[in-house]
Amino acid sequence: DVKVTQSSRYLVKRTGEKVFLECVQDMDHENMFWYRQDPGLGLRLIYFSYDVKMKEKGDIPEGYSVSREKKERFSLILESASTNQTSMYLCASSPVFNTEAFFGQGTRLTVV
């Protein structure tokens, strides 16, 4: 069974803090993704990585960076958290070819 694990279910951070969201997958998938989900806006891609140390910007990369030093781990970094980054963050992984994405349980981040 594929497992994608996000480091926290709930997180509360202060404005201006640097925030790290961690995601680990155990299926040797090449692709990993970070999405945020907001009411009325659906899932929006922040960044994705198609291999170790490789990354591509998604639709809303501003204010975020990512790191993928090992194949199984993909980290999302909020350089200086702001209240408009309060959201549900979802990590996903998939093999390269035509199979589905597997999601972690999500991290609900609140920035105060």
Add this chain to the structure above:
Amino acid sequence: RKEVEQDPGPFNVPEGATVAFNCTYSNSASQSFFWYRQDCRKEPKLLMSVYSSGNEDGRFTAQLNRASQYISLLIRDSKLSDSATYLCVVRGAYGQNFVFGPGTRLSVLP
């Protein structure tokens, strides 16, 4: 125009009803198609992949029309447990991103 569009919903149906969800996508190069289900405050989970020939899994039937760039999901004999948001998802060729529709919320009423 959004890349993936779905019926806006919500759909409120009685138990036992048949309900159909519609989805259109704009990128003709899309290669893979899926329906996901998302329960409130949970992560999306794969309901079924969608193939050109159409496919069925119990009460669920998915269809794909590449010429019209249209995907559908039919749920027969709705159960209370089918209440969720249904997400239409498409993926491009080799290693590309998944693009999610906005979702259609379904409430099955007793």
